[in-house]
Amino acid sequence: MIIGCPKEIKNNENRVALTPGGAMALIKRGHTVYVQSSAGKGSGYSDEEYEAAGANILPTIEDVYAIAETIVKVKEPIEKEYSLVRDGQFLFTYFHFASSRPLTEAMLKSNSICLAYETVEDRNGKLPLLVPMSEVAGRMSIQNGAKFLEKPSGGLGILLGGVPGVKPAKVLILGGGVVGIQAAKMAAGLGANVILMDINLDRLRELENVLPANVTTVYSSEYNIRKELSTVDLIIGAVLIPGAKAPSLITRDMLSEMRDGAVIVDVAVDQGGCIETCKPTTHEDPTFVVDGIVHYCVANMPGAVPYTSTIALTNATLPYLMRIADHGWEKACADDPGLAKGLNVVKGEIVYGPVAEAFA
Numbered sequence: 001m002i003i004g005c006p007k008e009i010k011n012n013e014n015r016v017a018l019t020p021g022g023a024m025a026l027i028k029r030g031h032t033v034y035v036q037s038s039a040g041k042g043s044g045y046s047d048e049e050y051e052a053a054g055a056n057i058l059p060t061i062e063d064v065y066a067i068a069e070t071i072v073k074v075k076e077p078i079e080k081e082y083s084l085v086r087d088g089q090f091l092f093t094y095f096h097f098a099s100s101r102p103l104t105e106a107m108l109k110s111n112s113i114c115l116a117y118e119t120v121e122d123r124n125g126k127l128p129l130l131v132p133m134s135e136v137a138g139r140m141s142i143q144n145g146a147k148f149l150e151k152p153s154g155g156l157g158i159l160l161g162g163v164p165g166v167k168p169a170k171v172l173i174l175g176g177g178v179v180g181i182q183a184a185k186m187a188a189g190l191g192a193n194v195i196l197m198d199i200n201l202d203r204l205r206e207l208e209n210v211l212p213a214n215v216t217t218v219y220s221s222e223y224n225i226r227k228e229l230s231t232v233d234l235i236i237g238a239v240l241i242p243g244a245k246a247p248s249l250i251t252r253d254m255l256s257e258m259r260d261g262a263v264i265v266d267v268a269v270d271q272g273g274c275i276e277t278c279k280p281t282t283h284e285d286p287t288f289v290v291d292g293i294v295h296y297c298v299a300n301m302p303g304a305v306p307y308t309s310t311i312a313l314t315n316a317t318l319p320y321l322m323r324i325a326d327h328g329w330e331k332a333c334a335d336d337p338g339l340a341k342g343l344n345v346v347k348g349e350i351v352y353g354p355v356a357e358a359f360a
């Protein structure tokens, strides 16, 4: 199979979908790999390393899309890439379709096959290609929250852990999945007073058993969220209904119950966000203020730590890519119903229920 790996062009997206090691593994199985020049640079991989692994370097993104049967990427194609996607081409990347009608329409029109990392499932119904990046973003959410709580960054001016004799900050985490648990561990480790909410009671039981005493689990409801708002310093949005548009758990009217300078990090922004006032931002300009509340809504958080994220992502994606390359996407999906769950758009049709519902 001919596999192409373009350079990511989203703002500050420094990850790459294939490492030289990944390229070598595919080439050893008889596949041909094309990598756009400098695609790996942000993650520490030179063109020479890809060439030494047997890959071919192409100068432009147009060249890669023109030659490859399968495109492997990190983030969804952005507008400039829409017209490069070819009829019948197979794309393996994050898409987050439910949050973008223009992207969905463009991919429908392209007649391509879009297999989305974020809806692939393993045997236990977990999301193996989302987990590693959720681990990264969950940890980063607290680093960024702490930074934007500082006065010069526009925040309230509070240290998450406090100091002896001074109370710590209060952190509310909405969603106790992968992002949520990582955020809770980081915030608790810094000494914050953490409240972690979810609607899955079994999950709350598991979390209660493994997290330290400065994390309190609470059932997620509008009533319980409202009760925390007047004293909360940092909110992390971390809910997910796979493939679907995220539910708005904090509506605009609720912001007025919070103190000016409190910070919201809506990690769920890639699925449209779980805070009504959330809109996607970039690493270059990560925050905006609504009703006195600082919003951080970067949709590609792991792109800022590519030395960690590229390896974590490709550790998970490469075994799937090898199966797709060896057998073709149709057989690979027929053999693995969990991989087939990744199919979101196939030759002009939406085939993933929650995406279809988002645009119904």
Ligand SMILES: NC(=O)C1=CN([C@@H]2O[C@H](COP(=O)(O)OP(=O)(O)OC[C@H]3O[C@@H](n4cnc5c(N)ncnc54)[C@H](O)[C@@H]3O)[C@@H](O)[C@H]2O)C=CC1
Residues within 6 Å of the ligand: 118, 130, 131, 133, 134, 135, 137, 174, 175, 176, 177, 178, 179, 180, 197, 198, 199, 200, 203, 220, 221, 238, 239, 240, 241, 247, 249, 266, 267, 268, 269, 270, 271, 298, 299, 300, 301, 302
């Ligand atoms: N912005 C970024 O750069 C990144 C964003 N993400 C996103 O973060 C979000 C969370 O991902 P994961 O933690 O991996 O998902 P997950 O599936 O592990 O966890 C989501 C949790 O939300 C809970 N939930 C659902 N409805 C809820 C409600 N009404 N109230 C409270 N909890 C509720 C679920 O029970 C589940 O435990 C996703 O949208 C994911 O795409 C992930 C990585 C990077």
Ligand SMILES: CC(=O)C(=O)O
Residues within 6 Å of the ligand: 075, 094, 130, 133, 134, 270, 299, 300, 301, 302, 303
């Ligand atoms: C999952 C996601 O949105 C990211 O890693 O950028």
Ligand SMILES: [Mg+2]
Residues within 6 Å of the ligand: 255, 256, 257, 258, 259, 260, 291, 292, 293
């Ligand atoms: Mg206010």
